[in-house]
Amino acid sequence: MREESALQSSIDDALAGTPPGRCVWIALSGGLDSSLLLTLAVDACRRHPRPLRALHVHHGLQAAGNDFARHCRRLASHLGVPLWVERVDVDRSAGQGVEGAAREARYAAFARRLAPGETLWLAQHADDQAETLLLAALRGSGVRGLAGMPSSRDGRGWRLARPLLGASRAALEAEAKRLGLAWVEDPSNADERLDRNFLRHRVLPLLETRWPAATPRLARSAALAGEADDLLDELAALDLARLGGDPALLPVVELQALSAPRQRLLIRYACQRLGLSTPPARRLESLLDQLEARVDGEVRVAWPGVEARVWRGHLYLLRPVEEGPSDDGRGGGWLEWPVAWDGQAPLATPWGVWNVTLRRDDGAAVSLRVAPRGGGERLRLAGRGRRDLKRLLQELEVPPWERGRLLVVHHGEEAVAVLAPSGRWRLAAEGWSAA
Template identity: 45%
Template sequence: MSITFETALQSFKPRLPLAVALSGGADSTALLIACAARWPGQVQALHVHHGLQAAADGFEAHCRILCARLSVPLTVRHVDARHANGQSPEDAARQARYGALEGMLGEMPDIRSAALAQHADDQIETIVLALSRGAGVAGIAAMPMQWGRAGVDWHRPLLQTGGADIRRWLKEQGADWVEDPTNADERYTRNRIRKHVLPVLESVFPQFRDTFARSAEHAAQAAELLQELAVQDLQNLGNPPSIKALQGLSRARQANVLRHWLRLSHATTPSAAQLSALLDQVAACTTRGHRIHLKVGRGFIERKDGLLDWYN
């Protein structure tokens, strides 16, 4: 169920000290103002300067002025967020942003928690994107509200709060923020979803934010169960996995454990077509001379002494 900005902040109970990722936009500005008021002297701000547009210097200037007014320490990290060939600009910027945030936190051993300002509309956009790409339950689970990484608790306390309610709260505080000009650029898929898809969903399914959120929660639970099963199966199969032992599992469990093995041991993800071809080869591998050689993810899988061997 959607909750107000005030309720979301009342429910937010991070370990202190806390770092807040501050872009200068409405959502992160509201989150920082509220956290600084609630935990004076216990909050720091982190700003990532992407360098992708002329307005980036204005974002940083706004953050510096805001943090000086709130007496909140600010750390700024400049990154090169340009995308590589075949990579989406949004994905490149996201990776650069999270890498910079983790880098800054790595230099702040006292920080116990970090907060990001994504809200309910961002979550819906993520779910729609996942569905459009044919994602499985892990993708449909979208963004988690909380997770741990490198000794830091990460939080998204506004994930059940609509963007309009956050701006309503900011206006009541008399606070200003920076509007990112790229938010109106329909070359970006998220912006097209926000402008064209969300209004239609709201007109047809007025409670879609709540129902989509429940679906994401169900998907997250299913993804967790699949992960637990994959860990158990890989322990039984061995690493690298035994072909004969794999053949004793259902095709669905084979797919689940092979995705886990490739991600865990080789940091690669097969396409649906690659995984299907691999499963066909595993099923056909009934003779000693059967050869397997397939492109999978960033490398290749071969049969070697009854095992699946991956290399790049």
């Protein structure tokens, strides 16, 4: 089979894997790879109809950016594909370097544009995968990092795929020349101060003088690491199910019964399930050491965007606990208390918007007031009468850090519900239902 036919076959296979009638987006930078991907996608969609669109992200980092956008407009117009150009601001102060910050801004632009059920195609190829594996190895990454870029993944309601990941850059360039394609070269790709460019221009060519198949073999190693990572996810899912199934709440004794590698694996997996950043190696070891020292102590280990806390024999994984409302009656520096609420609309709080509802069992319309705990509140519970809220929280084993963020809902002068941001701790009075 000719190489160009193999490339088109890869695109046809990827298109067959998309839901009928759902839009396929091409991330179009204007370079060789994405220009070829769009061209091949147009051909495939003529034979196997799907809605096709292109998206160009203008990072505003270099003067040549306007040339990229112009080329993308010309190519999309020539091919008859609708094109959207998204301008983004790259936060260079985020501490992740220009490349990392640009990537974050780019993916945020993708998320804003794509609708649930749609698919985004990226044009990375086998050479990119080899570079990614080498970068991960040089950072000392584990199996997940060595797996490089997945051929596809789901997230945020839409699907991301890389249909050219098995092809070499040389094959893409040969096909682009055969088709007479034009593309733009990014001047920054020649800057060998950037790690990826140094590998591309210096390291990989040197490796290939000794091992001519170095690039495809490295890409193959990444694919095998990806399979191993999938198996580790399956193992972690089994362990999580045995420990109760809640990634935010892990029983310490059962966790410690696992081997140390499985403990580390499960905590990383739980963070990923919760959408939290995984702990750096040293933070993770510190957390496990403290679990060993104090099974029920006041353990708190933090890393960016996450807190791990232990209370009453359970490890809690959560976003950092913020300060509660201040004594002057203002919460989070912006919210006046009490807040009027109808029990149905999303509830604005100093800790974000809570999607919770509260209704009377008889269906009557209500006018509610929401405020932080003031002390002394009592809640009338079915079959138990009026109970002191402080004792109820102790009975329910509500962690101390959650108690500072509880909100009490009043109907007239009566407290009818208690709400917390985690959603795990909700109490409704007799005749009321919270969800």
